[in-house]
Amino acid sequence: MDGIHDLGGKQGFGRVRHSPAAPVFHAPWEKRANALYSLAVRLGIFNMDEYRHAIERMEPRHYMAASYYERTLTSLATLCVEKGLVTREELERRAGGVFPLALPSAPGRSNAALRERFKPGDRVRVRLDHVPGHARMPAYIRGKQGVVVSESPPYPFPDAHAHGVQATDEPTFDVRFTTAELWPDSADQALVHVAVFQSYLERAASVAH
Amino acid sequence: MRQMVASVEQRVAAIEAVLDELGMKPGEFVDQASQLADEKWVPQNGARVVAKAWADAAFRRRLLDNGIAAVAELGIEMPRHHRHLVVLENTPTLHNVICCTLCSCTAFTVIGLPPDWYKDLEYRARVVRESRTVLKEMGLDLAPEIEIRVWDTTADTRYMVLPVQPPETRGWPEERLAAIVTKDSMIGVARL
Numbered sequence: 492m493d494g495i496h497d498l499g500g501k502q503g504f505g506r507v508r509h510s511p512a513a514p515v516f517h518a519p520w521e522k523r524a525n526a527l528y529s530l531a532v533r534l535g536i537f538n539m540d541e542y543r544h545a546i547e548r549m550e551p552r553h554y555m556a557a558s559y560y561e562r563t564l565t566s567l568a569t570l571c572v573e574k575g576l577v578t579r580e581e582l583e584r585r586a587g588g589v590f591p592l593a594l595p596s597a598p599g600r601s602n603a604a605l606r607e608r609f610k611p612g613d614r615v616r617v618r619l620d621h622v623p624g625h626a627r628m629p630a631y632i633r634g635k636q637g638v639v640v641s642e643s644p645p646y647p648f649p650d651a652h653a654h655g656v657q658a659t660d661e662p663t664f665d666v667r668f669t670t671a672e673l674w675p676d677s678a679d680q681a682l683v684h685v686a687v688f689q690s691y692l693e694r695a696a697s698v699a700h
Numbered sequence: 701m702r703q704m705v706a707s708v709e710q711r712v713a714a715i716e717a718v719l720d721e722l723g724m725k726p727g728e729f730v731d732q733a734s735q736l737a738d739e740k741w742v743p744q745n746g747a748r749v750v751a752k753a754w755a756d757a758a759f760r761r762r763l764l765d766n767g768i769a770a771v772a773e774l775g776i777e778m779p780r781h782h783r784h785l786v787v788l789e790n791t792p793t794l795h796n797v798i799c800c801t802l803c804s805c806t807a808f809t810v811i812g813l814p815p816d817w818y819k820d821l822e823y824r825a826r827v828v829r830e831s832r833t834v835l836k837e838m839g840l841d842l843a844p845e846i847e848i849r850v851w852d853t854t855a856d857t858r859y860m861v862l863p864v865q866p867p868e869t870r871g872w873p874e875e876r877l878a879a880i881v882t883k884d885s886m887i888g889v890a891r892l
Contacts, residue, residue, distance in 0.1 A: 681832065
């Protein structure tokens with residue numbers, strides 16, 4: 492989904508608040524939220540793709556305003572409700588107030604019908620897919636061309652795995668894009684590498700640019 | 701009257717109570733995970749890896765070839781869903797920097813849990829598009845001839861940067877080398 496979480500290349504943000512000395516956790520509840528979601532994954536209540544997708548489904552104003560661990564907490568609670576472990580009313584009764592959850596999920600999808608095995612040096616193009624459910628394809632590479640630099644072992648296909656849809660695991664390819672291809676004339680010169688699932692890729696017909 | 705949003709503390713306690721009643725023993729797990737976060741998922745792991753790669757050329761080759769297997773030699777584990785660790789070697793003319801624009805993924809068992817700024821919207825939005833500017837704002841003013849390579853952690857492949865060894869540290873024992881390696885340098889927002 493083209494959600495609020497998909498931040499790569501968005502303009503208008505200010506300076507990074509660099510804080511090398513800051514602790515990883517700022518309050519005990521953050522540590523608890525982080526541990527509890529990890530426990531739920533370990534117990535098989537939900538998987539990492541479902542977890543990430545429930546964060547992406549947060550109401551955009553809530554997503555932007557929430558701290559990192561509040562997003563963790565919201566995903567955990569949303570999935571516990573959706574999986575039938577508890578009702579929202581029960582959670583709110585226990586919490587003594589409103590418990591904001593993520594919005595409902597749209598359908599997922601399985602692997603692409605045609606998937607190619609690429610090798611380093613191959614020119615590829617990111618497909619022009621728009622999906623309502625979970626995907627791990629940042630919008631800034633959609634339709635863009637790059638070069639494969641390496642292959643990773645097969646992973647569960649996120650678009651399916653976040654939705655309980657049957658799919659086969661597939662490799663990801665680290666694809667190198669130039670910032671000139673991604674944001675012509677409006678980016679610092681650099682090479683940007685993105686780990687792209689096989690289903691998102693097709694062979695580029697001709698040379699890039 | 702509209703009801704107020706419960707505090708994050710109350711919300712965490714509510715979820716924990718639910719998991720507890722379902723027999724999932726969350727209290728025990730929170731204690732274990734806390735200990736892991738404080739003691740095991742620390743940047744000192746990655747620092748040991750970097751120090752050994754600087755001091756031992758054969759290890760460096762193994763690390764660049766298969767990151768997971770090489771860090772396992774030092775007793776450092778990665779979660780099951782991280783199936784590949786790609787180690788990105790900086791050189792005097794090449795600089796790598798990692799990020800996660802979609803959430804905040806990192807090789808946390810190796811380089812430590814991600815810092816606040818890595819998870820913030822600003823870094824996620826800007827570093828892919830304005831890498832040189834962002835690095836400069838963060839105190840790393842790279843010479844124009846240094847090529848920048850950004851790595852966006854969009855799958856479960858994980859990345860870490862192997863910084864350039866400062867020349868004055870050649871010949872130091874690994875323990876002393878490890879002490880100069882920072883989390884920032886393994887993310888790639890600093891050079892040593």
